Amino acid sequence: MSAHSYRLAVIIGSTREGRFAPVIANWFTRHAESRVHIDVDVIDLDTVRPYELRHGSEEYASFAKRVDAADAFVVITPEYNHSFPAPLKHAIDLLHAPWQAKPVGFVSYGGISGGLRAIEQLRLVFAELHATTVRETVSFPLAGNLFDEAGRLHDPAPATLAADALLDQLTWWAVALREAREARPYGG
Numbered sequence: 001m002s003a004h005s006y007r008l009a010v011i012i013g014s015t016r017e018g019r020f021a022p023v024i025a026n027w028f029t030r031h032a033e034s035r036v037h038i039d040v041d042v043i044d045l046d047t048v049r050p051y052e053l054r055h056g057s058e059e060y061a062s063f064a065k066r067v068d069a070a071d072a073f074v075v076i077t078p079e080y081n082h083s084f085p086a087p088l089k090h091a092i093d094l095l096h097a098p099w100q101a102k103p104v105g106f107v108s109y110g111g112i113s114g115g116l117r118a119i120e121q122l123r124l125v126f127a128e129l130h131a132t133t134v135r136e137t138v139s140f141p142l143a144g145n146l147f148d149e150a151g152r153l154h155d156p157a158p159a160t161l162a163a164d165a166l167l168d169q170l171t172w173w174a175v176a177l178r179e180a181r182e183a184r185p186y187g188g
Contacts, residue, residue: 005037006174009070012044013077013088020109020143023151025076028107028138031163037171041066050091068098072174077118079110084118092125099129101186103173105166107138114141130186132177134169138162
């Protein structure tokens with residue numbers, strides 16, 4: 001990896017049966033992978049099963065290692081009842097130090113608000129973990145209407161612009177904070 005390359009963990013926060021999250025995640029991941037300086041690791045909480053992880057288990061260690069290895073995160077979250085899913089909160093709460101001094105971006109979807117209320121609550125959670133959330137987001141209001149059966153956006157231009165702004169901010173913070181952690185380990 002070059003000095004400006006970094007590892008981005010894309011966390012799929014929904015585990016509900018029939019979830020729309022994979023459509024959003026596939027679109028965003030393809031877009032992020034088009035940037036040669038980003039190494040993407042998709043962490044699907046439906047596979048990780050955070051409620052089943054036990055400290056000391058191989059599965060817990062694998063999840064912790066993937067989060068620790070990331071220089072930045074994008075959390076893909078739906079909005080359920082004006083908030084984010086419980087399995088996502090549980091996964092975040094399982095770890096502490098691996099989130100610290102790293103940037104977090106958000107891609108949300110939901111009803112008319114597009115999941116923005118879930119993002120606002122997640123910003124508070126990550127602030128408590130000493131992570132830095134970036135301002136730019138990608139939001140999909142009434143997401144099922146925006147994608148075709150193959151998972152392609154009917155009009156990709158607005159989401160592409162938003163994703164580019166998010167990734168530009170995340171890239172700056174990922175590289176800057178990694179350099180800072182290497183020069184002086186974070187001790188929050």
